[in-house]
Amino acid sequence: MANTASPDGAPRAALALLGSLTGVALVAALHSRSPAPATRPSMKAPAPDPAAANRAARRLNRAAGTLAASVLLDSAVEHYRGQFENRMMYTPLVTAAMALGVSAHGTMDQRQTSHMVRDTVYLLTALVGVIGTGFHLYNVRRKVGGISWQNLFYGAPVGAPMAIGLSGLLGYLSERVRETPPGQRPMIWGLPAGRAVGVASGLGMAGTVGEAGLLHFRGRFHDPFMYLPVAMPPVAALALGRSALGPTGEDRRATRWWLRATAILGLSGTVFHAIGVGRDMGGWRNWQQNILNGPPIPAPPAFTGLALAGLAALGLLEDHPDD
Amino acid sequence: MSDDPMTTPRAMRGRAPDVFHPGGWVPMKEYPQREPVDFVVIGTGAGGGPLIARLAERGYAVIGFDAGPYFRPLEDFASDETSQSQLFWTDERLVDGANPLRLGSNNSGRAVGGSTVHYAMVSLRFRPEWFKSRTLLGYGADWPLDWQEMWRYYAQAERDLAIAGPVSYPWGPKRPRYPYRAHEINGAAEVLARGAEAMGYQWAETPLATVSAPRGESPPCVYRGFCRVGCSTNAKQSQLVTYIPRALAAGAEIRDLAMVGRIAVDAAGRACGVHYHRNGAWHFQAARNVIVAGYAIETPRLLLNSATDRFPEGLANGSGLVGRYLMTQSNQAVYGVMDEIVRWNKGPPSLTITEHWNYEDRKDFHGGYCWMAQGPLPVEWSAALSGSRRLWGAALREKMGDYNHQVGLKMVGEMLPHFDNRVSLADETDRYGLPIARVTYSWHDNDKAMIQHALGEMQRSLELVGARDIWRQENDTNHLAGTARMGSDGKSSVVDADCRSWDIPNLWICDGSVFPTTGGVNPSLTITAIALRTADRICELHRAGDLRF
Ligand SMILES: Cc1cc2nc3c(=O)[nH]c(=O)nc-3n(C[C@H](O)[C@H](O)[C@H](O)COP(=O)(O)OP(=O)(O)OC[C@H]3O[C@@H](n4cnc5c(N)ncnc54)[C@H](O)[C@@H]3O)c2cc1C
């Protein structure tokens, strides 16, 4: 019963279980020899397929929706904790809810044209992300000590609004992919869509790793599993970056599996965080306090959203090879 | 059987309270009284706790005695300021001198875990030069310890207590990163920071012995601010939840509510055991070594009370210095009122610090001081308002109305050692029939100069951040030290660098009383580091054949 740094009892068992699940996913990611789906067009025969573009767009809607859901719940908890002391603090709730709504709509929408409402909401959401980041930065800088560990740890999280911004960006990209004219390859900003989406999600993932790393450092990585979100997603992001920037014909299976493992990691993160909440004073019996003070349960699926976007990018790259 | 820890011992019949689980127990080894154990340690606080744990972990048979109760933090500590008095040594003591000390709540605990059960958790290192303050800074006395070696033991203590501190500490030589990240600072701590920045001084989050993230069975701090009433969550890393459980796991025994009245000496002049009072009767425990860790008043009292024909002036007192060179630390404060809501009681009381004047030597007095943010709870605050500011009735009620806007800065300052500041024995006896301590204390010119300097600086800091209704609390002192100083020869000191008494080779003193000077920071981390070193030294001496068993 000595007071050491390792977790105990039931949490330990649950942690072990989750860890092994994640580990299995990881091993599967590394060793999988699963054949490519039969539907995948041959690498050397680019035949732009509007149905494929639509599928990719809907995948992106799903990714944007996952991110939006994570932000909606997370900012609801965090800003409630901050007592909504500034009315601007409702903004992320409203925009994330709207982004979630249009993402659900987009995920089900089989049409091959972009949708004005969706497009507008996504653009607005991206904008709110940028403005929110500005606000949070201002909040941190205004505090005594300015940009310091204290304020990065406990001030408004600088990275958090970027998550909603990314949701908006992914949604916006989805609309661009969706409106690809029949017979053409999806392009965004003059780039093949798969590459643009891949780079954007890779960068988003890197930023999210920064945020998780900062907060887990604040928690002194007191549990070894806290290293997972700073160890796995960077590999996924790098692999994705390589796939997005590299030659078309490359084998992307490893990238795909890393992304899948990262998506699972994001989901299992909520369980890890729930266990973390249980380690605060009073455990889950004292949930009203501990949900607010413990690790944020809705935050980790941001990784899932970005991994899904990465998978959509891979799909685009494979459906529409550009050389 | 009653479960009142104040009246009935809990560590009995092969088990001790499991401090992490309500109603739980952990197994505890028990040693027979007749057979000598390797070590008896008197006191289980900042000095005793780590010694008991480390010696037991090295395989020695150890018993830790404490006059105080064995608390179960999750059950016994209420979020109620008035329950606090149970933690303190409130037995009678006489105080005199030009500036009689106020004893009790602010300087002496009595519990398994010692004063660390209710201390404010501030965990600071000495400035290296203070270990040689006579040679390097021209005042006080040199310690027989090397600061670089102490630096290593500080690091070990910080790891053992999971200190939460800033990522980089602005003063002094490089130290390893604190094991846990600093806590979020509260409104009062922010006022200190803004004041320090306005003065061009550095500030930092105070390194604290309460965790900012889970550790084993300790949940992170919940910032309710009842730390000095006893932390009811176990976030506080007192000896009670750190070294004591380690000690039990390693095979040590703890005897709570066991007051040691006398150390016995055999015909050869060696310590051979202790007479202690427990469960309404006196008992004797035989021992090969006795380590006294009762803090700066009870340690000299016990040594003096143990006088024999052979040692008529008390044990370990060949130098005549037992009880001499008592030091306290100046703990004056400046308070003010802010326009905005501050809520200074939220969180541990001292979340930020400036050690500027510990490291700046351009001043016209000796020694250093730091100041920290404050957050007294309402009862303590009303006592300060009535006691120090002399407010009563309607005026007091009105000022209490400002409670949530109140801010304060409090110094911890180095008082210099003086021969005449001392602990001696009075004629009166306590409930055990033992002569009580007489504590004589007077401030000297250097002490007064430092206090005035600090009050001026703290006031300027509050003025610069726009506090109003500023007033000074000029009479407070807190931590104790000295009375069994360590040194490099038996004439000018009571113990050597290993905390071994010069006169009786198997009698050791290892607590705050061995400090030759007290420095301008809170003492507990230094006490713990010394205890860790002593445990290592005991093993080395044993290996070298310099210890008889
Ligand atoms: C309110 C308060 C706040 C403080 N805050 C801080 C802080 O923030 N930072 C810091 O560094 N320091 C702080 N201190 C000081 C710190 O707690 C002490 O300096 C330190 O604990 C002293 O360690 P010690 O081992 O010498 O004695 P203690 O920790 O006091 O332990 C002595 C123990 O010995 C027992 N004992 C004494 N005589 C006998 C006997 N004859 N028989 C049996 N048992 C005996 C006592 O019951 C007691 O439990 C604070 C003190 C108080 C009172």
Ligand code: SF4
């Ligand atoms: S503020 Fe933290 S350390 Fe103090 S009593 Fe509360 S939980 Fe314990």
